[in-house]
Amino acid sequence: MxxxxxxxxxxxNWSRELEKRxxxxxxxLDFTFSLNTEKEIFSLDxxxxxTSGRPWHLGAAAQYSKIDILGRSQRxxxxxxLFPVGMDRNxxxxxxxxxxKNGISIKDTSREEFIKLCKESLDELEGEMLDILxxxxxxxxxxxxxxxxxxxxxxxTQSTFIEMWKKGMIIRGTRPSNYCIDxxxxxxxxxxxxxxxxxNLVYFYFKIKDSDKKILVASTRPELLGACSVILVNPTDxxxxxxxxxxxxxxxxxxxxxxxxxxxxxxEFGSGAVMICxxxxxxxxxIIKELxxxxxxxxxxxxxxxxxAGEKLxxxxxxxxxxxIIKLLQDYGAVDKIEKIKHRTPMCDRSKIxxxxxxxxxxxxxxxxxxxxxxxxxxxxxxxxEQHKQILINWLKVSNDWPISRRRYYGTEIPLWYCNNxxxxxxxxxxxxxxxxxxxxxxxxxxxxxxxxxxTGDTRTxxxxxxxxxxxxxxxxxxxxxxxxxxxxxxxxxxxxIDIVRTWLNYSILRNxxxxxxxxxKTAWIDGMGLDEHGEKMSKSKGNGVDPTIVIEKxxxxxxxxxxxxxxxxxxNFMFSESRLQGSSKFLTKLWNVARLIKQxxxxxxxxxxxxxxxxxxxxxxxxxxxxxxxYKKLNPYLPANKIREFxxxxxxxxxxxxxxxxxxxxxxxxxxxxxxxxxxxSTFKELLLLLAPxxxxxxxxxxxxxxxxxxxxxxxxxxxxxxxxxILETGEKLxxxxxxxxxxxxxxxxxLRDKISIEIPQELKPFEKDLIKMHNIE
RNA sequence: GGGCCCGUGGUCUAGUGGUUAUGACGUCUGCUUGACGUGCAGAAGGCCAAGGGUUCGAAUCCCUUCGGGCCCACCA
Numbered sequence: 068m069x070x071x072x073x074x075x076x077x078x079x080n081w082s083r084e085l086e087k088r089x090x091x092x093x094x095x096l097d098f099t100f101s102l103n104t105e106k107e108i109f110s111l112d113x114x115x116x117x118t119s120g121r122p123w124h125l126g127a128a129a130q131y132s133k134i135d136i137l138g139r140s141q142r143x144x145x146x147x148x149l150f151p152v153g154m155d156r157n158x159x160x161x162x163x164x165x166x167x168k169n170g171i172s173i174k175d176t177s178r179e180e181f182i183k184l185c186k187e188s189l190d191e192l193e194g195e196m197l198d199i200l201x202x203x204x205x206x207x208x209x210x211x212x213x214x215x216x217x218x219x220x221x222x223x224t225q226s227t228f229i230e231m232w233k234k235g236m237i238i239r240g241t242r243p244s245n246y247c248i249d250x251x252x253x254x255x256x257x258x259x260x261x262x263x264x265x266x267n268l269v270y271f272y273f274k275i276k277d278s279d280k281k282i283l284v285a286s287t288r289p290e291l292l293g294a295c296s297v298i299l300v301n302p303t304d305x306x307x308x309x310x311x312x313x314x315x316x317x318x319x320x321x322x323x324x325x326x327x328x329x330x331x332x333x334x335e336f337g338s339g340a341v342m343i344c345x346x347x348x349x350x351x352x353x354i355i356k357e358l359x360x361x362x363x364x365x366x367x368x369x370x371x372x373x374x375x376a377g378e379k380l381x382x383x384x385x386x387x388x389x390x391x392i393i394k395l396l397q398d399y400g401a402v403d404k405i406e407k408i409k410h411r412t413p414m415c416d417r418s419k420i421x422x423x424x425x426x427x428x429x430x431x432x433x434x435x436x437x438x439x440x441x442x443x444x445x446x447x448x449x450x451x452x453e454q455h456k457q458i459l460i461n462w463l464k465v466s467n468d469w470p471i472s473r474r475r476y477y478g479t480e481i482p483l484w485y486c487n488n489x490x491x492x493x494x495x496x497x498x499x500x501x502x503x504x505x506x507x508x509x510x511x512x513x514x515x516x517x518x519x520x521x522x523t524g525d526t527r528t529x530x531x532x533x534x535x536x537x538x539x540x541x542x543x544x545x546x547x548x549x550x551x552x553x554x555x556x557x558x559x560x561x562x563x564x565i566d567i568v569r570t571w572l573n574y575s576i577l578r579n580x581x582x583x584x585x586x587x588x589k590t591a592w593i594d595g596m597g598l599d600e601h602g603e604k605m606s607k608s609k610g611n612g613v614d615p616t617i618v619i620e621k622x623x624x625x626x627x628x629x630x631x632x633x634x635x636x637x638x639x640n641f642m643f644s645e646s647r648l649q650g651s652s653k654f655l656t657k658l659w660n661v662a663r664l665i666k667q668x669x670x671x672x673x674x675x676x677x678x679x680x681x682x683x684x685x686x687x688x689x690x691x692x693x694x695x696x697x698x699y700k701k702l703n704p705y706l707p708a709n710k711i712r713e714f715x716x717x718x719x720x721x722x723x724x725x726x727x728x729x730x731x732x733x734x735x736x737x738x739x740x741x742x743x744x745x746x747x748x749x750s751t752f753k754e755l756l757l758l759l760a761p762x763x764x765x766x767x768x769x770x771x772x773x774x775x776x777x778x779x780x781x782x783x784x785x786x787x788x789x790x791x792x793x794x795i796l797e798t799g800e801k802l803x804x805x806x807x808x809x810x811x812x813x814x815x816x817x818x819x820l821r822d823k824i825s826i827e828i829p830q831e832l833k834p835f836e837k838d839l840i841k842m843h844n845i846e
Numbered sequence: 847g848g849g850c851c852c853g854u855g856g857u858c859u860a861g862u863g864g865u866u867a868u869g870a871c872g873u874c875u876g877c878u879u880g881a882c883g884u885g886c887a888g889a890a891g892g893c894c895a896a897g898g899g900u901u902c903g904a905a906u907c908c909c910u911u912c913g914g915g916c917c918c919a920c921c922a
Contacts, residue, residue, distance in 0.1 A: 080884065268922080286922055299922090332922080341922040348922075410921075457850050458917070464849095465918060569917085633870085635859075640915090642858075646871055653884045654870095664881035709860075713869060721886080728880075810887055820879045820887075 126597015
């Protein structure tokens with residue numbers, strides 16, 4: 068038995084079931100980008116989603132829905148749209164996921180094997196992500212999905228590094244670095260988060276050299292005592308005046324340190340005297356640099372104390388060492404008291420453990436010397452909404468050189484070898500993908516310094532932002548197609564979330580400027596975050612994410628998309644709410660039923676003489692169209708969604724459709740008057756469908772094909788109309804007021820809306836008289 | 847401590863100087879009206895956070911206060 072085909076005639080509600088009937092067809096529409104076009108090019112540097120764990124909470128899916136609406140609307144505005152789909156596949160999260168999934172540790176798995184397992188995880192996760200994108204008919208270029216771990220992408224990342232190396236933009240240095248012991252790598256400032264943790268503030272005494280006096284110091288990091296390089300007291304603090312310039316003896320270690328007056332020491336905190344150690348926190352770094360002190364390193368990269376910490380602490384982990392040193396100090400008789408305090412601790416935002424500051428040999432991208440230029444560029448960039456520009460500017464003002472080397476496996480390899488004889492780095496030519504940890508350098512390579520020919524490859528990888536920050540260069544074929552690049556770069560738009568302004572947006576501007584001396588795009592579109600029903604940001608780590616696939620299955624992709632875009636202005640956070648989503652779904656059913664009504668009447672293609680009632684709704688629709696088209700041009704799809712919903716639900720359906728029903732049925736009207744209604748009904752509804760098509764691609768295309776054309780609505784264009792006389796719209800307002808008055812009157816009289824009523828039609832509504840008499844059954 | 851953003855009916859949200867402030871969800875009342883009960887019609891509900899100022903006129907501009915969010919710095 069063949070199931071009855073669901074159509075406008077026999078289905079009352081819009082549903083996911085109806086979407087599934089046409090999803091394959093809609094997803095196979097051809098939007099292939101063509102370089103040889105007369106049209107204006109509109110290109111999107113879309114965020115390649117991070118394939119790092121179980122995919123996507125609803126906030127992310129909502130963001131991609133909005134991006135798709137931007138792409139679709141520009142297409143319908145007649146632009147040639149370059150709409151890439153990418154997958155960000157590098158970095159630590161996938162390593163974590165792979166370790167967990169396979170029950171292995173990166174430390175005891177061979178690099179080759181580990182990478183293979185990561186790739187398997189990624190392929191599986193990527194498939195799920197692509198399925199979600201397709202489930203709501205994301206219309207990006209799925210035929211050319213790019214992957215940041217592909218040989219061609221990694222070759223680009225490496226080439227841009229080599230180019231920057233040659234331009235002197237890469238520096239190498241041992242600097243105190245943020246180091247996460249768990250990740251086993253240095254991390255960028257942007258990856259640090261702060262947390263209030265309970266900790267002990269330990270008060271203990273240093274003896275003063277050649278004196279029987281003692282100075283009291285307070286520290287949260289007593290295990291670094293052996294690295295103490297100076298004691299600071301505030302110059303205005305009278306308690307310590309006598310000690311300034313004296314020498315103190317470090318308890319246990321019996322080493323000498325100076326006591327110096329420095330405004331950094333705050334009299335009101337702790338004992339008023341602070342010991343500076345390499346490196347307890349950022350300030351230690353700043354002070355040691357400022358006073359040009361010698362650093363002593365006590366913690367190694369495994370998070371254990373080294374020989375500098377002394378026999379008693381050597382080999383202990385940091386926390387254990389802290390406990391131990393407190394005991395040792397107590398035995399020594401130096402401890403005055405221990406205070407419990409809340410301490411704002413820098414944490415690795417992935418491992419959730421405190422970071423250590425350890426000097427590492429790392430590569431950096433120079434930022435500080437071009438910071439002013441970057442701020443200028445940020446000001447030149449159009450940012451939507453404008454207010455979010457400040458986030459970028461504020462960050463630029465304080466950003467430092469960017470550490471880019473990572474000691475991990477799954478990332479783009481740093482394309483360098485080092486001469487076995489003298490250690491000089493060997494830099495290969497741009498254009499190829501190099502894997503120095505397992506490959507020899509290009510044949511015939513000689514050390515530029517000592518002419519040696521034996522090399523060892525760098526084993527490190529790049530920070531993943533090194534890859535994703537050149538996405539605009541990859542999708543415009545910077546390395547691979549000069550003509551394509553020259554016609555598509557700089558791109559039109561970077562759409563992204565507000566949460567990665569400091570990272571993706573910032574690093575992209577930096578890198579593209581360094582390589583091309585230009586901004587990578589004209590406009591950045593910064594969306595807010597998806598919040599859960601309590602107003603908290605949805606994130607994988609919090610586990611408060613709502614699964615978008617369940618929501619889409621239940622309410623349909625169009626309802627989800629309409630909800631996503633109508634919920635908040637671009638840039639504002641949006642809270643998930645099932646009842647609002649239901650509201651969107653109701654609207655689609657409303658639209659569906661308007662279409663069902665229209666389908667009952669024959670189509671009227673040729674334009675007859677238009678009655679005043681019809682002229683009113685035609686002019687009103689023009690006004691709505693103009694407002695929506697303008698909003699789409701300004702990359703604001705929030706406005707069209709709400710305007711159209713409002714118009715259809717509060718004007719078009721209750722007032723206009725009721726006004727012309729009788730005429731459309733042809734009862735008591737001339738053939739010409741009937742034709743006017745049928746023509747108007749279809750021409751205005753067609754316009755509304757077109758305006759909605761970028762937002763709700765399923766329902767609009769279904770209706771379009773049943774009512775108007777075999778050719779998909781998504782191949783049509785939307786344009787605005789020339790300004791016209793609006794006086795009829797004012798009369799229309801009076802018309803709607805009159806309708807409400809009649810409805811109220813009938814309600815007061817407790818009679819049915821169908822019943823006869825006697826009421827005078829105002830003079831100004833005479834042009835609508837015939838329709839009104841029929842509509843309200845006026846005697 | 848510094849910066850940025852925000853504060854509109856129960857909830858969410860438009861609205862940046864001009865008549866009775868937008869819409870949605872929810873609430874209440876009535877209704878099978880030729881597409882829609884996931885509907886239709888109607889109603890209630892807001893001193894636009896508070897105070898002051900500019901203006902003929904302020905939700906809108908300025909100042910102050912209070913409250914919320916985010917960011918930066920600092921917290922030995």
